[in-house]
Amino acid sequence: MQHNQPYQHADQHTDHHETIDAIIAPQEQLNILSKTEAAKLLDISQSGLYKLFRSCSLAVLNCGNSLDDGKELLERYPNFDIKVIQEERGIKLDIKGAPASVFVDGKMIRGVSEHLFAVLRDVIFASGDRRMADTRELANQDNQLSAEACTDAVFHMLRNARIIRPNIDPNIIVCWGGHSISVGEYDYSKKVGYELGLRGLDICTGCGPGAMKGPMKGATIGHAKQRLGQGRYIGITEPGIIAAEAPNPIVNELAIMPDIEKRLEAFVRAGHGIVVFPGGAGTAEEILYLLGILLHPDNANLPFPLVFTGPASSAAYFTQIDEFISSTLGAEAQSRYQIIIDDPETVARTMQQGIAEVRTFRKNTDDAYYFNWQLKIAPLFQQPFAPTHANMSKLALHKNQETHTLAANLRRAFSGIVAGNVKDEGIRAIERHGLFEICGESSIMQPVDELLQAFQDQGRMKLPGSTYKPCYKIIK
Numbered sequence: 001m002q003h004n005q006p007y008q009h010a011d012q013h014t015d016h017h018e019t020i021d022a023i024i025a026p027q028e029q030l031n032i033l034s035k036t037e038a039a040k041l042l043d044i045s046q047s048g049l050y051k052l053f054r055s056c057s058l059a060v061l062n063c064g065n066s067l068d069d070g071k072e073l074l075e076r077y078p079n080f081d082i083k084v085i086q087e088e089r090g091i092k093l094d095i096k097g098a099p100a101s102v103f104v105d106g107k108m109i110r111g112v113s114e115h116l117f118a119v120l121r122d123v124i125f126a127s128g129d130r131r132m133a134d135t136r137e138l139a140n141q142d143n144q145l146s147a148e149a150c151t152d153a154v155f156h157m158l159r160n161a162r163i164i165r166p167n168i169d170p171n172i173i174v175c176w177g178g179h180s181i182s183v184g185e186y187d188y189s190k191k192v193g194y195e196l197g198l199r200g201l202d203i204c205t206g207c208g209p210g211a212m213k214g215p216m217k218g219a220t221i222g223h224a225k226q227r228l229g230q231g232r233y234i235g236i237t238e239p240g241i242i243a244a245e246a247p248n249p250i251v252n253e254l255a256i257m258p259d260i261e262k263r264l265e266a267f268v269r270a271g272h273g274i275v276v277f278p279g280g281a282g283t284a285e286e287i288l289y290l291l292g293i294l295l296h297p298d299n300a301n302l303p304f305p306l307v308f309t310g311p312a313s314s315a316a317y318f319t320q321i322d323e324f325i326s327s328t329l330g331a332e333a334q335s336r337y338q339i340i341i342d343d344p345e346t347v348a349r350t351m352q353q354g355i356a357e358v359r360t361f362r363k364n365t366d367d368a369y370y371f372n373w374q375l376k377i378a379p380l381f382q383q384p385f386a387p388t389h390a391n392m393s394k395l396a397l398h399k400n401q402e403t404h405t406l407a408a409n410l411r412r413a414f415s416g417i418v419a420g421n422v423k424d425e426g427i428r429a430i431e432r433h434g435l436f437e438i439c440g441e442s443s444i445m446q447p448v449d450e451l452l453q454a455f456q457d458q459g460r461m462k463l464p465g466s467t468y469k470p471c472y473k474i475i476k
Contacts, residue, residue, distance in 0.1 A: 017076055018100040023085070024108055025092045026117045032090050037124050041084050052239055053123050056256060057082050059242040060115045061098050063249060073243045074424065115247045115254050122256040125160050150382040154265045155371060161255040163234055164270055164370045170359045172234070173351055174204045174271035176286045177211025178279030179245055180460055188311040188344070189214030189277050195348035197222020197231065204271055207235020207254060208245025211277035216250040238263040244422035259384045260415060264289045269372045272358050273305035273351045278314045280460035281421065284451065285414035289381060291329060292407030294336045298376035303361050305354025306337040309347045320454055327447040328410060329403055380408040387416030387426055389433050397440025413438055413448070420471025436472040445476045
C-alpha cells in the first residue's frame with residue numbers, strides 16, 4: 001500500500017540536538033516484509049540486522065548536515081531507534097529521536113523517506129540473497145570467490161534496486177570526487193553537470209555532498225532546459241561510508257551495496273564513462289581501482305572514457321595526481337585518462353564522444369547497454385578488504401609485480417586510510433591499536449607519502465572546519 005504522504009504521526013522533543021519521533025509509511029519502495037525478514041531487522045544480536053539497519057538509517061536522516069564521522073554521528077543521537085511495524089496492509093517504520101532537520105512542519109521530507117526505505121530494501125535483499133552470503137562467507141575464510149560470482153552478486157543488487165534498465169542507450173556518467181572540496185571546485189562541478197545534462201546524460205555519484213552533489217545539481221538545470229522530464233540521479237553507497245557521505249536530496253535512485261568493493265564494481269558496471277573531480281583519499285582509491293582494472297590486458301581495447309577535471313585553481317592538484325600515477329603505475333596508466341582544466345563544455349563533449357564509442361563497441365560485440373559484462377575485473381579487486389592493522393602492514397607495495405596488481409594493493413592502502421578517517425569500525429580500531437603502519441618500497445611509498453601530505457595540507461581529508469588527524473604512518 002502506498003501513501004502520498006509518508007508521515008503518519010510525529011512528536012517533537014528537544015535535547016542538545018533537536019529530534020523528532022515519527023511513524024512513516026513507504027512510497028514506491030519495499031512495502032511488505034515476510035515474518036522472517038521482520039525478525040531479522042528486530043534482532044539486536046551480533047548476527048541480526050538491527051545494528052546495520054539503524055546505523056544506515058541514521059546516516060540517511062543526517063542528510064544536509066556537515067557531520068561526516070560515523071562514530072560521532074551514533075554518539076550524537078544515542079536515543080535514535082527505528083523499528084518495523086508489521087500490519088496486514090503493509091509495513092511502517094516507527095522512528096524515535098530522528099534529526100529534526102529532515103522534517104518540514106512535522107512531516108518527513110519525501111526524498112529522505114524514499115532513501116530510508118531504499119536502505120530497508122537493500123539491507124533485506126543483501127541479507128537474504130545466497131550470492132551475498134557466499135561472498136561474505138568466503139571473505140571471512142580468506143578464500144576467493146570466482147570473479148563471475150561476485151559480478152553476478154553486483155548485478156542482482158543493482159537489478160533489485162532498479163538501477164540497471166534495458167532498452168536505454170548508454171548515457172550514465174559516473175562522477176567521482178571529494179565531499180571536502182572548495183566552493184570554487186563545487187561550483188565548477190555544477191557547471192560540468194549542467195553541460196552533461198544539456199546533452200541528455202544522466203549522473204551517478206557516491207551520492208554524498210561536494211563533488212557528488214554538484215554534478216547532479218547542475219544536471220537538473222540542463223535536463224529542465226531540454227525538457228527531458230525527470231533525469232536520473234543515481235547514488236551508490238555502502239554501509240561503512242554512508243555516514244560520511246549521506247545521500248544528498250537530489251538522489252532519486254539509491255542503492256546501498258554490501259561493501260566497498262561491490263560499490264566500486266557497481267559504478268564501473270552500470271556507468272558508461274567517468275569524470276573525476278578533486279578529492280582526497282577516497283577519490284584516490286577510486287582512481288586506483290579503475291586504472292587497475294583498465295590496465296588488465298583483457299581490457300586493453302575496451303573503450304571507457306575517463307576524464308580528470310577541475311577549475312583553474314585545481315590545476316596543481318591534478319598535476320600531482322598525474323605525477324603520482326606516473327611514479328607508481330607508469331605511462332600506460334596515464335594513457336587511459338585525459339586531464340581537462342577549467343572547460344566544462346569540453347568535458348561534456350569528450351564524454352559524449354566517448355559514450356558514442358562505448359555504444360558502438362557494445363553493439364558490435366553484442367554486449368548489454370545497461371551492464372558492462374565484458375569488463376574484466378580480477379578477484380583481487382572484488383575480494384572485500386578488511387582494513388585491520390595486520391592487513392594494512394602486509395600490503396605488497398613494490399614494483400616487482402604486474403602493474404594492475406600493484407594498483408589493487410595501492411587501492412587497498414587508500415581504502416584503509418578512508419576507513420581510519422571516517423568509518424566507525426576503523427576509527428575505533430585506531431583508538432584501540434594506534435596508527436596503521438603502511439610498508440613498502442621507497443619508490444612507491446615516497447609518492448604515496450607526498451600525495452597524502454598534500455591532501456592534508458589542502459584540507460581534503462575531512463569536511464571544511466574539522467581537524468584532520470592522520471590514521472597512519474609510513475614505514476619505507
